[in-house]
Amino acid sequence: METVGKVAGITYRLARLKRCRNITVRVLGNGEVRVSAPFQEPISSVERVIKANKKKLEKTIVIQKQEHELYGHTWEHGDTFLFHGEPHTLHILPGAEDSLSVSKGLFSITYTDFPPSKQAISLSLKGLYRKAARERVKRLVNIWAEKLGLDIPPITIRDSKKRWGSCSSRGNLNFSLRSACLSDEDLSYLVLHEMAHLVHFNHSARFYAFLDLHLPAWKEHQQKMYSLQRRADLTP
Numbered sequence: 001m002e003t004v005g006k007v008a009g010i011t012y013r014l015a016r017l018k019r020c021r022n023i024t025v026r027v028l029g030n031g032e033v034r035v036s037a038p039f040q041e042p043i044s045s046v047e048r049v050i051k052a053n054k055k056k057l058e059k060t061i062v063i064q065k066q067e068h069e070l071y072g073h074t075w076e077h078g079d080t081f082l083f084h085g086e087p088h089t090l091h092i093l094p095g096a097e098d099s100l101s102v103s104k105g106l107f108s109i110t111y112t113d114f115p116p117s118k119q120a121i122s123l124s125l126k127g128l129y130r131k132a133a134r135e136r137v138k139r140l141v142n143i144w145a146e147k148l149g150l151d152i153p154p155i156t157i158r159d160s161k162k163r164w165g166s167c168s169s170r171g172n173l174n175f176s177l178r179s180a181c182l183s184d185e186d187l188s189y190l191v192l193h194e195m196a197h198l199v200h201f202n203h204s205a206r207f208y209a210f211l212d213l214h215l216p217a218w219k220e221h222q223q224k225m226y227s228l229q230r231r232a233d234l235t236p
């Protein structure tokens with residue numbers, strides 16, 4: 001059940017959830033405010049939380065909207081996407097079959113069902129990114145395994161929206177298909193980061209010392225990846 005409300009000048013969408021214990025307020029990528037609350041929670045408590053966080057929320061809304069305008073995707077002909085560290089312009093054309101080809105900063109996509117929906121374009125691009133991420137990550141995992149003297153771990157490419165990569169307690173490494181948007185240097189850092197977790201599972205001082213030792217400039221790559229978060233978004 002979703003309702004729309006407004007308090008202290010902030011418009012929000014409220015969802016009442018069964019298994020929700022607390023009131024949570026989130027600002028989405030487009031600047032929209034989403035609140036989730038337990039069923040029995042009175043609206044006055046929801047409003048109190050929003051009022052208490054008014055300043056912080058307003059600031060976040062402005063930043064999100066600006067970033068959305070700068071880097072958010074239109075999913076239309078001429079939109080640009082980051083791939084292998086380079087901007088690629090989207091060319092959408094009608095065609096006898098559905099196809100996608102990549103060359104010199106260009107994604108040429110043809111669809112029989114023209115014009116395609118954002119979802120259809122997203123699906124095509126995700127397929128491309130997944131394949132590229134798998135190939136590039138595998139190659140880098142082999143290189144780092146050799147350098148670090150580690151066994152080659154199992155790799156999974158996932159459609160994760162927030163995390164670039166993760167390492168499970170069993171030593172499986174997961175990478176987001178979005179990682180195909182990174183340059184070779186940034187992707188190499190990401191792979192090293194996840195492989196370092198095979199040695200030091202947590203983000204401990206030893207973990208960072210390990211990064212310092214093997215890639216002294218790792219912080220620059222980390223910063224770059226933070227800044228690319230929105231441009232790497234492939235979900236319409």
Ligand SMILES: [Zn+2]
Pocket residue numbers: 193197203
């Ligand atoms: Zn980590």
